[in-house]
Amino acid sequence: MPDAHQGYGLPIGGVLAVDNAVIPYGVGMDIGCRMALSVFPLPEHELYQRAKELRNIILANTRFGSKFSAFDKKMDDAIFERPEFKDIAVLRGKRQTAVEQIGTSGSGNHFVEFGVVDITDPDNELDVPVGKYVGLLSHSGSRGIGAAVAQHYTKLAMNACPLPPEARHLAWLSLDSQAGQEYWAAMNLAGDYASACHDQIHRRISRALGEKPLAKVENHHNFAWRETLSDGREAIVHRKGATPAGKGVLGVIPGSMTAPGFIVRGRGERDSLQSASHGAGRRMSRGQAMKTLKEGDVRRELKDHGIELMGGGLDEAPMAYKDIHQVMAHQRDLVDVLGSFTPKIVRMDAGGKGGKGGE
Template sequence: MNTFTLTGKDLLEIGYKPGKALGTALSIMETAYPDLSKEEQLTKLATILASPADYQQDELWAPVAEALVPPKQEELISLLPEAKEYVIYGAEGIEVGAINQMDTAMRLPVSVGGALMPDAHQGYGLPIGGVLATKGAVIPYAVGVDIGCRMSMSLYAIDSGILTTQSDQLKRILLDNTRFGTATFKNPKDHAIMERPEFAAIPIVRSLKDRAYSQLGSSGGGNHFVEFGVVELHNAENEFGLPAGQYLSALSHSGSRGLGANIAGHYTKLAMQNCRLPQEARHLAWLDLKTAEGQEYWLAMNLAGDYASACHHQIHERLAIALGEQPLAVVENHHNFAWKEKDAPGNEVIVHRKGATPAGQGVLGIIPGSMATPGFIVRGKGEANSLNSASHGAGRVMSRTKAKQTLSLPQVQQFLQEAGVEVIGSGLDEAPMVYKDIRQVMNSQQDLVDVVGTFTPKIVRMCGDEKYMKY
C-alpha cells in the first residue's frame, strides 16, 4: 500500500497549473490508484499532461484531459486586405469615422458594392448614410435597429394659408391624433398587418405581437416627427397630375417601434454568434440567406417594414379625418432596409440602405431637412454608382450629447421664431443647428435625384420633454 500522499505541490512541480485539472487528478489518483507508488502516480499524471487529447475519451481520465485541453478558439473570418472601391458623395462634409466604417464594410468577403451618401455620419456597423451590396447575405446591423423607418407625405386641396389663420386648430389636430415615444393610443385602430402569418410562425415575432398592436399608429422618439407644412410643386409635369403651386401637406417620419428594435437585436446577436469577425467589424456579422436564420430574419424584417408603413397609414388616416379632406396625393419611401436587386451584370445582390433613400430610375422619395429647413420631394435618376440611392435627410453634424451641452433653449427658440416654425415637443438634441445644411447635401447629389417639389415645415410635433414644448 502506498504510504506517500500525493500533493498539489507535487503536480505543480511536474508542470500542472493550479485549477480544475490539478484537483481532479489528485482525487482520481487517490481513489483509483491508491496502491501505486508516488513515482508511478507522477509518471502516469505526467503522461496525461503531455498528451491530454489522447485521454479525452478515457472513461476515468476524461475530466482531467478536458480540463487540460485549451478551449478551441473559433477562427475569425478574415477581412479583405483592402476595401473594395466605392463612391463617396459630398466627402468634404463627412466625418472620418463614417468613412472608416464604410471602408471596413467594403472589406467584408460578402461585399460586392457600396456607396456613401452626403448626409452620412458614424453609427454602429454600417455608417448612417451607408449603402452596401452583398452576395447571398443579409447584415442586421447594416439594416439598422429601426427597421423600415420611413417618410410619408399627404398633399391636400386646402389653401396653405390655413397654417397661419388656423394654426391653433392644426396644433390641436396633431396633439389629438399623434403619439410619440412611450405614449400610445388607448384604443389602437385595427389593421390587417396584425393578421400576418409571421406573427404566429416566428417565435421572436410572436412574443412581440401584443406590444406591436398597442403601438399601432404611433411614432418613436428621437428625430421622428409629424408636421404640417407647405409643399410647392415646381411644375405641372409631375407624377401626381397636379398643377404647379402650393399645397397644404402633412409629413411623418417614424419606423417599426419596439417590433423592429427587438427583431434587430435578436438577429444581430445570432449573426454575431455564428459569424465571428475581427473586433472592428463585429457589428457587420451577417446571416447567410440559405440558412434558416437568414430566411427567418428576412421574413421578420419585411414584416417590420410593412408594420412601419401601417403605422404611417394610420397617422395620415387620422389627420385626413380631422381635416375633413382626403389627400390629393401620397408619397412614401423607406430606409433602414435590405432589398433584393440586380447589379449591372444582372446578378442578384442584397442592397442594404441604412439611412439612405431608394433612388432608382423614376422612383419618388422624400428627403427632409430639419424642423426649420426645407425638405424635398425627389425623383430618382437610377445612378448605378450610388446603387440607386440618395441621402435620407440632412445628416447630423453634432451628437445628441454635444447638442445638449452647447445649445440653449432661448437660442433654439429664437432660431425657430425667425424661421416661422412652431414646435410641439422636441429637445435640444433635435435643434435645427445639429444638422448639416440640407442645400449643400442636395447639391452633392444632383447626379442622383431630380427635385419635384419642396416642403417647408410650419407646425412640427416631436417626442420631447415638456419643458421644451412651445405650445
C-alpha cells in the same frame, strides 16, 4: 451618401450590396423607418389661418415615445393577422405590443408636422398642379418590433460570423440559413408594420382635417432589398439611412425644422447603387448638441423661421444638422426635385432626445 455620419456597422447614410446574405446591423435598429407625405387640396394660406386648429389636430391624433404611446380607440389593421407573429419565435408575444403601438411614433428623430408643399415640376407624377399646398409629413419606424428583431438576429449573426471587434456589427447571416430566412421575413414584417403606422397617422389626421389627400409619397430606409445591379448580378442592397433612388422612384428627403425637405424622383444612378440621402444628416452628435447648444438660442431660431414646436429637445435643434441645400447640391446626379416641403407646425417626443436622421 452626402448626409452620412458615424454609426454602428454601416454609417448612417451607408449603402452596401452583398451576395446572398443580410447584415442585421447593416439595416439598423429601426427597421423600415420611413417618410410619408400627404398633399392636401388646401392653399398655403389655410395653414396660417387655421394654425391653432391644425396644432390641436396633431396633438389629438399623434402619440410619441414609449410612455404614452397608445390610443384609447385603436384602429384595426390587416397586419395583425400576419402568420409571422406565430411562425417566428422572436415575434411571438410581440403581437400585443404591435396592437398597442399601431399608429404611433417613436422617440428620437421621429416627427409629425404640417407644412407648406411647393410643387415646382409641372410634369410631376403626382398629378398635382404647380403651386403651394398644405402638407403633412411623418417620419417614424417599426417601434418595438424592429428593435427586437434587430437585437435578436444581430446576436445570432455575431455568433455565426465572428469578426474583429471593430467590425463585429457587420456580421452577416446567409440567406441559405434558417436564421437568414427568418430575419428576412421578420424584417419585411417590421417594414410593413411601419408602413401601417404611417397609414393610420395620415388617415386619422385626414379625417380630423376633413380632407382627402390629392397625393401621397412614401419611402423607407433602414432596410435590405433584393435588387439587380447594373452588371446583371442579383444582390442584397442594404440602405441604412439612405433613400431608394431607382429610375422614376419617388421619395421625400427632409431637411431640418427650419429648412425645407424635397420631393424627389430617382435617376437610377449605378455608382450610388440607385440610392440618395435620407435627410440633411447630423453635423453634431446628440451629446455634442446637448452640451453646446442653448435652449434660448434654439427658441429664437425657431421663432425667426415661424416654427411652432411641440416636444423635441436640444439635439433636435436645426443647428445640429448639415445644410440641406448643400447636401442636395451633392446629389444632383442621383435625384430630380419635384417640389419641397417646409415645416411649420412640428410635433416630436417630449423626451428631449432626437433628430432627423438616426439609425
